[in-house]
Amino acid sequence: MIRFSKFSLLIITLLVVSFGVIAQQDANERRFSLSKNMDVFNSVVRELDAFYVDTLNYDKTIRSGIDNMLEGLDPYTVYMPKEETDELKMMTTGEYAGIGALIGGRSGQVFISEPYEGKPAAKAGLKAGDVLVELDGLNLKGKSTSEVSALLKGQPKTIVKIKVQRPGETKVRSFDVMRERITINPVVYYGVVGNNTGYVLLNEFTNSAAEEMRAALLELKNKYHVTSVVIDLRDNGGGIIDEAVKMVGFFVPKNTEVVSTRGKLKQWDRTYRTINEPILPDMPLAILVSQNTASASEILSGSLQDLDRAVIIGVRTFGKGLVQSIRQLPYEGHLKVTTAKYYIPSGRCIQAIDYSNRTDDGTPIHVADSLTHEFKTKIGRTVRDGGGIRPDVEVKDSMKVSIAYYLMNQNIIFDFASQYALTHASIAEPEKFRITDAEYDQFKQFTKDKKFTYTLQCDKLLKNLMATAKIEGYDEVAAADFKALQAKLTPNIDKDLDTFRKDITNLINAEIVKRYYYQKGVVRYALPQDKTLLKAEELFKDMSAYNKILGK
Template sequence: MRLYRILISVFLLFNIANINAQESHDFEISKNLDIYTSLIQQLDLHYVDEIQPGTMTKTAIDAMLKHLDPYTNYYPESMIEDVRFLQTGKYGGIGSTMHIKNGNIVVGMTYPGFPFNEAGLRAGDIILKIDDEDVFGKKMREISEHLKGASGTSLKVVYKSAKDANEKTVSLKREEIVVKDVPYFTMLDDSIAYVKLVGFKQNAAKEVKLAIDSLSKTNVINSVVLDLRNNGGGLLIQAVNILDLFVDAGELIVSTKGKTKKENYSYKTRHHANYPDMKVVVLVNKNSASASEIVAGSFQDLDRGVIMGQKSFGKGLVQKVFPLSYRSQVKITVAKYYIPSGRCIQSLDYIHKDASGKAVKTPDSLMATFKTKGGRLVKDAGGIIPDLKLETKNSSDIVSSLMRNYEIFDFATKYVYSHDTIRDIKKFEINDELYSEFVNFVNADSFNFTLPIEIELDKLRSFSDKKNYDITDELDALEKKIEVSKKSIYDDNKEILKPLIKEELVSRYFFNSGRVEAMLQYDSEVREAIKLLINENRYYKILHNNN
């Protein structure tokens, strides 16, 4: 009886402690909300100039969420189309990409069949006004908010044509823009299919299936290369649905674990596989994240496909969108996910930050080892480590500078207005004559780039001046050698730049699908995937290697 009374007392004390802790937590939230409300009221009453409560609140919320992780985000009503796009791949807008150069808002790719393209705007045109408001110098977020909106709503755009530099005005209506997750698919040889997947929105799995089935109508396919490079992820359920195409029912694909019980869930395949015997190579790189890593990691853990490329990004967090007042919404990290072997591939710890406030990377020494279904050893290495690692070529300084300054883009804009079309993507080549045209265009554009060695040389000059070292002649001689080497830099990087120029030129006539097709001709990683799929012994040896 005495033991019983003790147990009852402990139980009551435990519950009282929990209640007190919860009450303290609730009071802390209520107190801080009251402080914030009082602060806004006092600022509104007494600050010398008029304040913008909406803008200030957005800034405060963004700063608060930044303390958590990069994926927990607040969306005011004006950004509601962004949320819809994340979930569905659809948004109300004009169907075009944009970028900023020298303060100008430049039209990137316009999607055929959508408002901008139908109204005659093309890549390289400069947006001057949207609904009578000048846009020069504005940030991309502001431009996006101007252009996006409910389908059927009107807007007026004034732009300068890249073709003839004339100002033109168009009135158009926003439409529902649908961005495909599979922009391109093709046969790599008689039996190997290629599917490029760029996202995981609500139709991703259906698009992958449609691509393979379409190719199967005229080909006997025994293998597929699923390209997830630079795919930042999306809806978790679409990753599960894609595995459902290749893996029979009942296999665990991913489980989630969060603070609340409803976030703890296991996702299994539900149907008989559509392609149970098809060999699979999944291509990944450092920008393959989230749902891409669920797909790649599950293929690896189930010994169902070979992963090739470079180590993936390492995002093992799950987000959900919740409604807030006044049609605003918030995307919150609610759980971590675990792939079939039990691994969580999250790379950064956002709760424990270093002295500078940056998230801490999990050290290699703390990597745990897991086993695949067939017994192969794999690690929770802050990303998916490929079964076959492929070296990637680092972009040279000149190439990076040309891309950042949109020189290849601008050259393509000039080219397209003197060439009606490209007849055959595969036969179209950037010959030496066309490459020289590009180099001359860049030089005429007064493009300047600085090599890292030039920066170091400037530092050395400053240091020698301070110390009164007499090395001016030596530094001048080094500077002349650098200038000589810079003159040959376009020849040195010709083989890297030619494919990039071709991709941009082709995209002007054949849009995203043309860009991917042009890229494939130079893609060494795809060639390695083909070699592996042709060599069945090597393919299955990788999958059955028990380390």
């Protein structure tokens, strides 16, 4: 038994009291600082209201103040007034009431960029490329995409009268479209690929994601008798943590720890565990990830890596280890606020950016590889924190930012696909469809007719370098080199259309396929040539290599 002298007990008591006094002083100082600054802010607004030369728009002024205040924290802490509650609902449920179509904007016009399969817009006959002219008699010229989006939404079972201008036509078409409650299925596609491998493409983690994933996995297992599974989380930005935890539970034993959250308020700290028996406890599993795989996607992929349950394939993920909570505000507003960081089974946090420390120009700091720490998986493999999930097998995207990017960005490929769909009643199945050489020549001519031009990013950087050299007095010395380099970096559209023909053709094929077979068709077209997926299939054919990666 440990015994303390009276003097030792006195010292301990004094220390406890001292720490309590200091903590109370700190709390009092924080309360005073908050009260003082709120008084200052309110006074500034009142003085502006009384004396500013023009009439203030209070909503705009205060919103600007709130947004600028939150901008200095992290990009996930945001204020959402009552008008944006539909967006909040969409983020968490994947539901909204409208016509079921993506829209885009250019040159003061808003157009249908993609009608969803089986939704009101598609059923009514609206097509990608249709320019929206009127909604319920309201002229849409000059309206923004957000304004038109709000007009398209409304109560289910109400009709919106839409007038559109279809590409290549002079007449205006009219449609009566009945709004419905639109639910976006988080499982975009699932099916069998390669040598009896099940494939599931998950787009987001809304509150039905785990249920949809479970249904897809059970069908692949029981109906198609797959012997391995691939879950595609590339470009999945995440969502609800609980959904990711449920999905981990499909593959690991009940009551397995998946993730824990730790924040300022210790009473909010929480450990998430699986609550059901797994449905695929032993089936070989691969997870595909990209640099845009984030948040709940990183919980799913990272925890399965820490538990040595899946091989992760692709490139390092985004690194979002921050947890947000929704807080209600007056007048039906909400604050989405970062309240904690999450830690996966090995104990590592995958947050890649330190928003609390910034450079002199305000740029947040990325965690350097040299500052990361080693952790161990369940079996003992080494993994690291501070930079997203590093894949077990790295497969990089070989497509470069070339003329193909600019053709997509300027809607040249989109417009060509719209024109193609007007003159072709049907096309082959997605896996077999390819435009012909003659049709690619038509695309080249279409590009010229559109007077397409573009500027390379390296050319912009060269011009900045030339300007800097002039300021520093080196422009004449390097003039000949600059001139020669500039000549090499000037785009040659005819040459580039041939040089990058393969990438451009793939994008054209996918865009055309989307017109007939929607998103599922695009996935079906892309899978047979997907290098990351092919790598997973290759591993499943060599189980010794698969097991070696997992340390078995």
